[in-house]
């Protein structure tokens with residue numbers, strides 16, 4: 001981090017999250033990913049966000065690798081949460097603060113959503129706070145010294 005720029009925080013959104021706003025708004029809310037990005041940029045003007053979404057697991061592994069040396073990573077892996085050992089392994093050896101975020105309360109839904117294979121590889125998990133969960137995750141990363 002140079003004195004001229006703020007901390008870089010990666011916000012990584014996985015499979016099907018590109019459809020936010022249209023996809024099951026009663027569960028995931030009406031905000032689109034663009035709305036969430038704007039919300040974070042407004043809320044944290046000094047943070048240099050790298051905001052990404054992909055439906056391809058290998059591309060997500062690449063994004064996680066790109067985050068090496070950043071202030072931290074916020075990741076909503078979507079359904080990959082529940083079965084992607086590849087994302088677990090990509091995250092586990094990275095030493096910056098890492099937060100797993102879910103818009104919905106995955107513990108109050110279908111049984112298969114209660115288990116995350118990603119959680120053991122991150123520092124914190126936020127679920128059920130909607131878009132505000134991303135704000136909480138960024139605040140946590142900054143509190144860990146990223147900003």
Ligand code: DQA
Nearest residue numbers: 016076078079102103104113
């Ligand atoms: C989600 C929860 C996952 O179970 C689901 O597959 C998603 C979104 C959430 O943000 O609540 O795609 O990660």
